[in-house]
Amino acid sequence: MIIAERKPMKEILEMISGIKRLLILGCRGCVAVCSAGGDKEVNIMAEAISLGREQAGEPIEIDRDVLVRQCDPEYLEPLREKGKEYDAVLSMACGVGVNFIAETCPDIRVLPALNTTFYGANLSSGEWKEMCAGCGACILHLTGGLCPVARCAKHLSNGPCGGSVNGRCEVDPNTPCVWQLIYDKLNSLNLSENMKKIMPIRDWTPSGEGGPRRRLREDLLP
């Protein structure tokens, strides 16, 4: 899922400076699962902003709402009109939601309450880890299911580099070297021969280096 985290309150208060009517809009998709922008977080944000503005002597009127998702047009449709009642909408969705509101609701000023960080897995309650970079050219079948694009600091296709020491990454010794993990995994699967194959120079075009990506499936189009 997409992992995000709340922006510092000072940044948010500065962002909404001068705004008198605000809609805080949560999302029940990924950001609710990673406890950044769901129902609970909307309530916390509303109370925190209200308290911060009261401290500053600038009261603010806040409404709260949470959509099933902010990345699908059907859920955003009511916002096109409702949003006009407010000076701004503070979206607690990932950057996709913020972009989509900006694009589909032309009369609305939308602001981001979160920093969208990565695609990750939930390791335990309160702990998330990056596992995928959305590079558009998956090679996991060659690497024992472990991704060097997302999990190697240098995104190496042929690792490990010389900085892998005792199974740790030279960039951050707290991070396991993913190429060591790949080697161990392939060994355990009797596929260590894979390590000897040299991967070709990577084409980064599908990763977004060739501009914003778009996917089309004609069989699903309206």
Add this chain to the structure above:
Amino acid sequence: MAEQAGKIIGFCCNYTTQSSAEPLKEAGILPEGVELRRLSCTGKLEVSTILEAFNKEKADLVFVAGCPEEECHNFSGSRRASRRVKYTKQILKELDIDPERVEMFFVARQETEPVVEAAKEMLKRLEKLGPLSRQA
């Protein structure tokens, strides 16, 4: 006890105090200016509820009194509450509000006295910090 200017709200569970605030005040046990909110478990308490106590209920300080960490009736309720208090402290700090205005206490179960002690500790803080500034 002398009356304090200011308001303190304390969240307790059914196990840390078996009485509401009024009888305790009438008996002269609980200081003036302190309100108690009893919950089935402090683990039920949300960060937004603590902030709401400062916000809508105009509390100057808030405390949470939960069971001792290893003796919570619901296993991890008071531990959860203490983490939420910690997160509330972080938010207060980001808002330039002294994080000492909210505190977690682990108190013995089925006795009123430790909760009253927690309230007195918060009263001392109120003397030190003064009321929460409200310009609006």
